[in-house]
Amino acid sequence: MSRETTSPQRPQTTAILAVSLDGKLASASAQGDRIASAYDFQHLEEHVAQADAVLFGATTLRLGGTAMRLQSPSLIQQRLRAGKPPQPLQIVCSASGDLDLALPFFQQPIPRALVTTETGQARWQGSSAFDYCWCADRPHWDWSWVLGQIATVGIQRLAVLGGGHLFASLLQVQAIDELWLTVCPLMLGSSAPSLMPLKECTSPTMTLVSAVPVGDEVYLHYRLGYGEDKGTMIET
Template structure:
């Protein structure tokens, strides 16, 4: 049942977690799975996933990897149980078309799965139980996508902390709606280049006057990787977001 939108609905704490090359690419020009980060970054990513109630990523990201990152560390699992979270956060894919291959390994992983899609996209999955939860977004909330409305549905479903793992279009949409609260960015020691290689934030981009502004909270170096943690500053009242 659709829930009527409300103004400024409460949404989860949204944490963007990404790794990129020194020249700001999240994959090479072939747009395949990016596996260039080191073990320290993978442990860092698992830690951020383990802190969340839900994980959100785009259909393109799922198609590239075929799988998602589950929590495996015994220490992180114990911490989740102490916080009275279930062992695994719900792994949510955003796919307006719903056109996902049910043979992807993601669908065999022992994690709760969610889908954010349109009515037409949901129809593809009506006869299966491969998704534990399907959020069907009314057409009026998809032109453009009303992410505060969508995130409010997550919040009502018990997702209070959401990890956002890309890709670039999804990240651009949530940043444009001022729905990202903090960013963890790992800078990896390689240069990918290429005009078609994806960046952390795709789409039309932001004009400098209205671009999201960040506050650096911490930084650390592990071997050749740099780990950055930013807070996204609230938008000035007279400045609106756009992408």
Template sequence: MFLHRSYVTVILAMSADGKIADFKSSPAKFGSKLDKAHLENQIAISDAALFGAATLRAYGTTLTVSNPDLLQQREKADKPSQPLHIVITESAKLNPEIRFFQQPVRRWLLTTHVGADFWYDRQEFEKVLVFERNSGKINGKTNQRIDLIAALESFKQEGIENLAVLGGGTLVASMFELDLIDELWLTVCPLVLGGLTAPTPVEGNGSLENLAPRLELMEVRTAENEVFLHYRVKRE
């Protein structure tokens, strides 16, 4: 499935009851230093990191590689010190003053024609990519959505072999629906958040049990009251 697209690994931390943020969608800070190091390691072995606008708005920044050993590994692999960071958003309504735009990383924007209008003649993004598909009409107007399949095929052509997806749940759901996820890292953190509206790792409309993606457990680690679960998506 991934011969013509980037290989996709999702990395998320969640509470023991399966929430990636509280009911106010506050920035999740419940992961330990070990979990942060785990996330940094996954980013460091990737060619690019993809995340949604809601995730970016919540944090205002992205996680960069700072561990000297990881930086050295990237240098030995003849890779830039930082992977590419790609924001995916249909509206592209982002504040150009947030700290993300001052961080020392290459930035791409994946959006629609409507979302791209504001950013084309600006310097914040190295590239503004538009991949669209029609998804019916709303109030008589054609609803344009991002074509994730075309985008990931384009990423592969651009040399992005391994793509880390950092959230949020709506993006992950869309990628599961299109069978675009290959591996999944979940860190289970020792707290219970609750809340009907608190975001979860996979949002969207959900799946019926007989149609749900099936996973193969590849690795389990425990440390500092956290459980690190590594899954591979099973395919026929």
């Protein structure tokens, strides 16, 4: 793998997430299950259709087992008419690279990529499971380099789908440009996984673009701006 010290401009990055009223991403007892409505799934799929790639963490993959593959024929045709492949590149982030090849993810008809460490990369040496494998420890985890490498394969628009650790990582290095947040009408409690699993976090400036109620859910769209960078986290 190439280890250049410079990287091109990163993709435009949009996080698309659903949270409970107490800021949780999933039920502690049923992680991997969606907490939002069928309408929210349609909303999510429409945003994924606009992206060149989707980025998600290892925990999200292990719990759900699959990628966010487009299912709508009309959205797939829309991409084909725009000269894009039928499915966006699906990028999983795992420092360990410890992913079960039996997961349905590896049987889905999608392009796949892995962001990992040298140790994780060694697990997949000689495997054709991933179209791309980017080693992010240079010697420390370097999101700027990773996002630059993602840009080199033609990814201009990147959708971030979770989980909380990945979202926090990118937020801390000022790499989330927009946030679509679905607020769901339920409380999940302190043991449920959080949108922001950090004890301390430098909050970006968030400009509200729109707030649309649909049924009992509210769809919030923010543009983000940043101050001083405080650090990062990675998924294992």
